[in-house]
Amino acid sequence: MSLLGMVLRSLRQHLLSTVITSCSIALAGGLILSVWTIKDQANQAFVGVHSGFDAVLGIRSSKLQLVLNAIFHVEASPGNLAWQDYLDIREHPGVSQALPIAVGDNYRGYRLVGTLPDILSQVAYREASTYQVAPGGRWMDPQRREAVLGSFAAQQLGLKVGDTFHPYHGLLFDESKQHAETYVVVGELEPSNSPADRVIWIPLAGLQKMSGHDPKTATDISAVLIKLNQPQAGFRMDMMINKQGDRLTMAWPVDQIMAQLFTKIGWFDKVLTLVAYLVAVVAAGGILAGLYNTMEERRRDIAILRSLGARRRVIFGTVVMESSLIAFFGSILSLVIHTAIFIVAAKMIRQQTGVVLNLWQWHPSLIWTPIGMTLIGTFAGCIPAFKAYRTPVAENLTPLS
Amino acid sequence: MGLLEIHQLEKGFFTPEGHHQKILDIRSFSMNSGQQLGLRGQSGSGKTTFLHMIAGIIQPDAGQILLDGHPMHALSEARRDQVRASTVGYIFQTFNLLAGFTCLENVHLGMRFGSQQNPERAVSLLEQVGLQDRMHYRPSQLSVGQQQRVAIARALANSPRLVLADEPTGNLDPSLAEEALSLIRTLCTENNAALLLVSHDQGILDQFQPCLDLREINRAGQGGGS
Secondary structure, eight states, X not given: OOHHHHHHXXXXXXXXXXXXXXXXXXXXXXXXXXHHHHHHHHHHHHHHOOTTOSEEEEESSOHHHHHHHHTSSOSOOOOOBOHHHXXXXXXXXXXXXXXXXXXXXXXXXXXXXXXXXXXXXXXXXXXXXXXXXXXXXXXXXXXXXXXXXXXXXXXHHXXXXXXXXXXXXXXXOOGGGBOSOOEEEEEEXXXXXXXXXXXXXXXXXXHHTOTTSXXXXXXXXXXXXXXXXXXXXXHHHIIIIIIIOSSEEEEOSHHHHHHHHHHHTHHHHXXXXXXXXXXXXXXXXHXXXXXXXXXXXXXXXXXHHHHTTOOHHHHHHHHHHHHHHHHHHHHHHHHHHHHHHHHHHHXXXXXXXXXXXOTTSOOXXXXXXXXXXHHHHHHHTHHHHHHHHXXXXXXXXXXXX | XXXXXXXXXXXXXXXXXXXXXXXXXXXXXXXXXXXXXXXXXXXXXXXXXXXXXHHTSSOOSEEEEEETTEEXXXXXXXXXXXXXXXXXXXXOTTOOOOTTSOHXXXXXXXXXXXXXXXXXXXXXHHHHTTOTTOTTOOGGGSOHXXXXXXXXXXXXXXXXSEEEEXXXXXXXXXHHHHHHHHHHHHXXXXXXXXXXXXXXXXXXXXXXXXXXXXXXXXXTXXXXXX
């Protein structure tokens, strides 16, 4: 019988303890993996999302609010811009593309964004990727009450080409605030794994002139999405709009503003990481205590093995191997727990922001965490192993004459 | 040179009061290969200590133990473990089987730490002790007599030169004791292993010629420990 066989038999003999300690290791490993992978992926994903634009122009407000509202479609609009502001910025020599958007209505919680469809179809929201309408649909006609749905919104709402709906006033769904207008779904966007997936796109004029909206603001817009000719233009416009002006805000560059957000909330993932580390320490302590306590009941077995010729270092090695295996099993299970946590978290993030996290994206922690947890288990086994190592043989080969 | 040569062997323990009490003082003792020897020893006479020292489990305070040419008194603990694993088979009064392992696995463990690993021999030994249909039973699923037979098979698993039997029939009723003793002696003979059996049961010891009394060779007389 091999040493591994002896250890596996021992683990089976102490099955309950083995399962509980393995699960605690799995929980710790799963938490650590989830914190690291989700944090890093979310960071990359949010910072990487710019929807094809370099800057957002809005009424004087927080840059972060402008980006969240105009790019991620998650925050309330800080206020409206005059149409003339859009015309002015469009003519700025540093601007290569400007897209006005208007928000303020929803359909069952999914935000309606009014825009100019021609420009949207020309925007590369990611390198070499433009929004595409799925087969069977088409872009909306700006003169009609037509809508193109983001893929996630279409899936969640169960709307398809040819269906009609009545928008609701406001960004939050309130059944009593239904608009009279009827919109026809004429297309569904191919999945872009971007915030655009959870938006209902309609013509800009349609949203501006929706019944119940103030006629005086019928030409106002919520923000202008801007693509610059060259980065240097951003500095000049930042100076002109943000520092010298006091009426408008230009959020530029978009990715840095999101990066600042993650820097601000960095303490949160530090707390999560610390909690995960503490769980790992507690789990390692569990292995130590579990094995240490069983050493007392195993004294006779150890003495018998020694009487059969097992050396002290063999006894030490079997106990360490046992704790390593407990941690190893837990580490394998931690990948399962991580998968479960990741799927739930990714689903929530996608629902709330449209940002998609990829479970299969490689992260170094996927290999280092199981190795680390197994090593922690190995070290935790050294103390009970030393106790086993020191077990006196003669005294434990009962009875003595 | 004989299989086992012991000279001027001394062993003592400290009492709880801190006094050193000598329990073994054996001037000379020897056994030849294949010899079967009974050793009478009353409870507390130091017979288990004597066997443990021969097996290298504990060290003497003084003297020499030469086992199959190995100076057990002078070897490191790891080396003594090695010699024990390959040279000695040990049968205990309480069998000392590992409860979590099957009969066959217990016998496998008897050869695990020695020089030979022969699964067929483990099966053969269990067949010889009449447990061919109980190989995959755990000790708790066996009768007391069957457990002792597993212990006998395990003691012979590593083809030892010397089998030490410490009150091997102490937990068996008389009919089973006779059967176990016969089995031990037969298997030792078949496997060319010497047998040193200690007991306080006169009926068992009467079957050995020669049979020594530990009190006669132990100058420390009646000891206070094991």
